[in-house]
Amino acid sequence: MEIQTADLCDANEDRVRVLEPMLASYGGLHAFGGQITTLKVFEDNTLVRSTLESPGNSRVLVIDGGGSMRCALVGDQLAVLAVNNGWAGIVVYGCIRDSKAIANMNVGVFALGTHPRKSIKKGVGETELTVTFGGVDFHPGHYLYADEDGIIVSASPLSL
Template identity: 35%
Template sequence: MHTIEHDIERPDRSIVEEFEEVPSTIVSDVTGNIGLTMDAGMRPVGDGVEMAGTAVTVNASPGDNLIIHKAITMAEPGDVLVIDCDGYTDVGHVGELMCGSCKANGLAGLVIDGGYRDSRELAEMDFPVYGRGVNPQGPLKQDPGSVNVTISVGGVSIDPGDILVGDDDGIAVIPGDGAERVLELAHEKMDAEDATREEVQSGKYLLEINGYDELLDDLTVVGPEDSIQ
C-alpha cells in the first residue's frame, strides 16, 4: 500500500531563506539538542555543504527507488527531498542523474537514510547530498512507497514541510509550525556567540565566561587518594 500526497503546507519561503545563514550547530542548540538533530551516520557527500529547505518526504522500500523518481517530479524549488530507506546501504538508491535532475529543478538538497552511488560526481556537483553510505549496486523499481507522509531519517521524525538545515557538521530539523520562533532564538544565540568570541580572543576562558566553575563547585571532585586500593 502506498500514499502519495501532492498538497503540503510549507513555511513562508523568506523564513526558510533566512536559515541559509544559520549553522546547524546553532539550530541544534536552540531546539534543545534532543530529538531534532540527525545522527552522526548521516554525512554530506562532499565538503563545504550549505543547505536549507522544506521537506518533501519519501518512504521508499529498501533497495528500490521507483517512488523516489516520482517524488522528484513532485518537489518544488527550495524543497529538500528527504528519503527513508530504513538505513539500507547495500544499494545505491540515488546517483548522479537523479541528483542532477533535483538540482536542475531548483531543489535545495537531497537527504537519504540509505545508500547512494556516483559519490565522486555528487561531490563535484555543487548540490547538497547527505546519505548513510555509498554502494555501486543499482536498485530495483518494483515496490510501492509513499510521498509526503511522516518518516524517520537519521533518528528524527520528519513531517512534510519541516525545515532542514545542513552543513559540514550534519543536519538539524525544525518543525514547520515553529520556524519563526526557532529563527528568532537562533539570531539571539548567534549574537551572544559573537560577543563571547571577542572575550575568548582576548584570552578569557569559557569556564569563566559561562560560569561553568560554579558547576564544578557543586560536584564532588575526587583525587587519586580516594580511589579503591
C-alpha cells in the same frame, strides 16, 4: 541565510531536533536547508526519480530507505534532476552512488554511504508521510537544515 546548524541550535534549542551523527555529506553543497518532502521506499528508487522530476522549490527530499546498504537510491542522474528542478538537498537513510560526480553538483546530499549497485524499479513506496530515523521524526512541511556539523529539524523556519 547562511546555514550554521550549531548557531541555529543555540538560538533555537527548544525548537529543534538533532539527527544522530550517522550520515555523511556527498553533495557539492555542504550547507543547505528547506521545507521537507518525504518518501518511504526500500531498494526501489522509482518514486525518488518521479519526485525529483517535479519542481523542488528549494525543498529538501528526505528518503527513508530503511537503512539498506545493498543498493543505491540516488545516483548522478537523479542528482542532476534535483539540481535542474530546484531541490536544495536530498537526505537518504540508505546509499547513493556516483559520489564523485555528485560532489561536483550544486545540491546537498547526505546518506549512510555509497554502493555501486542500482536499485530495483517496481514503483513501490509511499510519499508525504512522517518518516523516522536517527532519533528524528521528519514531517512533510517541516524544515531541515544541514551542514558539516550535522542535520537539524524544526516544525517552522529558524532564524538566528
